[in-house]
Amino acid sequence: MKDNILIIGGLGHIGLPLGLIFANKGHDVCLFDNNQNNKEMILNGHLPFIEEKGDVYLNKAIRNKKIVINNENMIIKKYKHVIICIGTPLDEYLNPKTDDFLRAIDSFIPFFKKSQNIIIRSSIFPGVCDLVYSKLKKKKITNLTYCPERIVQGKSIVEIPYLPQIISGYDNNSIRKTSNLFLSITKKIIISSVREAELIKLFSNAWRYLGFSIANQFMQISENEGINYEGLRLKMVEGYERNKNIPKAGFAAGPCLLKDTMQLSSFSKDKSGIFSMAMLINEGFTDYYLEKIKSEFGKKKIKVGILGMAFKQDIDDIRDSLSFKLKKQLELNGYTVVCSDYNIDKYTYKEQTLINECQSIIIAVPHKSYKKIKIPKSKFLIDTWGITKHGKRQNQR
Ligand SMILES: NC(=O)c1ccc[n+]([C@@H]2O[C@H](COP(=O)([O-])OP(=O)(O)OC[C@H]3O[C@@H](n4cnc5c(N)ncnc54)[C@H](O)[C@@H]3O)[C@@H](O)[C@H]2O)c1
Known part of the structure; x- marks a missing residue:
């Protein structure tokens, strides 16, 4: 009807x-x-x-x-x-x-x-x-x-x-x-029941958000050992069903996951700190990128290019995108930052120009078309998502 x-x-x-x-x-x-x-x-x-x-x-x-x-x-x-x-x-x-x-x-x-x-x-x-x-x-x-x-x-x-x-x-x-x-x-x-439905919604988003925080933590542990996390993750999931849901590392942002995890934290009066810890890991992930640039270039004030300003791949929504927090942190540390995102009118800085001009390139969002992007070996590439061939193997020169 x-x-x-x-x-x-x-x-x-x-x-x-x-x-x-x-x-x-x-x-x-x-x-x-x-x-x-x-x-x-x-x-x-x-x-x-x-x-x-x-x-x-x-x-x-x-x-x-x-x-x-x-x-x-x-x-x-x-x-x-x-x-x-x-x-x-x-x-x-x-x-x-x-x-x-x-x-x-x-x-x-x-x-x-x-x-x-x-x-x-x-x-x-x-x-x-x-x-x-x-x-x-x-x-x-x-x-x-x-x-x-x-x-x-x-x-x-x-x-x-x-x-x-x-x-x-x-x-x-x-x-x-x-x-x-x-x-x-x-x-x-x-x-x-109504309360079940309210909790199902919050648990679903918190589950995803905590999952990303674990991946982001795994990534930092493996990179401290000089091992590329994405390469390691692919080996973990290959032919092993139980690991198949382990996410890639990367920015977990946007208007829903953090919000619903914090709603749950507030509702449950979380004593364990598990939800706040996930927030600290995910929101603090921009520090990880910043430290990588600082340890590679020291006090040299280079130009950094950020590819991807949306809060996740293949959309044009910038609400609560961590790319902006990263931009601000880099600028506060004296780096010049240019941003590009072909889905967003304000950030139509040409990708190729950005790649030519910048000494370091950060792929902040794994938009599909970035898979094909070619970044010269001379550039310091941070491709946490492992979206480029280069980034899948190693996140360094
Ligand atoms: N975006 C997602 O992926 C997603 C997924 C699942 C659930 N949700 C939930 O859905 C809800 C909406 O999210 P969204 O992303 O669509 O937000 P949004 O900001 O894109 O849309 C909300 C709309 O509501 C309108 N609005 C606000 N107050 C109003 C009022 N008093 N009268 C009439 N219109 C009003 C706004 O103008 C806006 O167009 C949120 O509770 C969000 O957590 C969002």
Whole structure:
């Protein structure tokens, strides 16, 4: 059955692809967002960020008149399902800004209807769903479900149809309504309690974040022994299933992994320090690059080129990218830094010019096309990811 769906935060990295998937299944979708900067661009068929298959889905949705963009509260009540996908960042002390999220909910409540099906999709601090539920209940609204998003950024459209969708809620009726809605875009649903769903989301990201911190630690141990970690890792995983998930070393950045690990740390009042330790290792990885440059060049003030300014490969999102922290640290130490990232308009410094001009090149993000890049042996290459042939063998001259 085709439904009508309003997505709050509908122009963001999670809301927009989700809206396009629903629209391409025939649902009528309103992308509701208080930031209308990209409205015209989207209505002209262009996504404001990289999303695999995004343009195809967007153009089909526009052709079939299945999406509209709006930000007027009065229209909220027209929609049967309301999916909340707004951001849930941390503050400057790494505490979740739950107040902002709850304030946003307060601002929508006067426009919700009793019969509407409200779905939270943002990654939230455990207990926030209960708070939202108690606010809604005062208005006699009881249809609330929490359905966390578990895609990797840039691949929503490709992954959502195959990923099992966790669905949790406060009564069977709303769980049934939300399950039916998600079964129109994904093959499998898994029902859980609300607290389980909140923890599943945070555990999933913390698991990945801790995994990266272990790889980053392994890397520093092996390089201290003069052994290239990526070469070693490939030998570890070859034909040995149990090791196959050991990640490459490199920057673990972006708006989700650190944030959700810190939410978990805060929620669990972590006494072991395991989550903070992962944060120190991953966020401190820029020091490792800096020290490599310093030990190679000493006080010589060379020019360093950073390839890759996005927070991860093959996307154009710079939110919480560690490349910027690295740039700042290098500059504070007197080095001249130039940056390039062909996915990001502001950083279109030509790769070849950067390679010619700089004495040291750091591949900070393993964008696909960097695999083919040729770096002369005379340059000091730091290729932690082991993406180039040269870097796979050794991270030195
Ligand atoms: N980006 C990811 O890969 C990813 C993956 C899984 C889960 N999540 C979670 O999904 C949520 C959204 O993340 P995102 O990356 O899409 O963030 P985003 O910043 O790209 O998008 C959020 C959107 O919400 C809009 N918005 C904020 N407040 C609003 C309001 N009061 N009314 C209307 N619109 C409002 C913003 O303008 C923005 O367009 C977060 O909780 C995040 O942790 C993100």
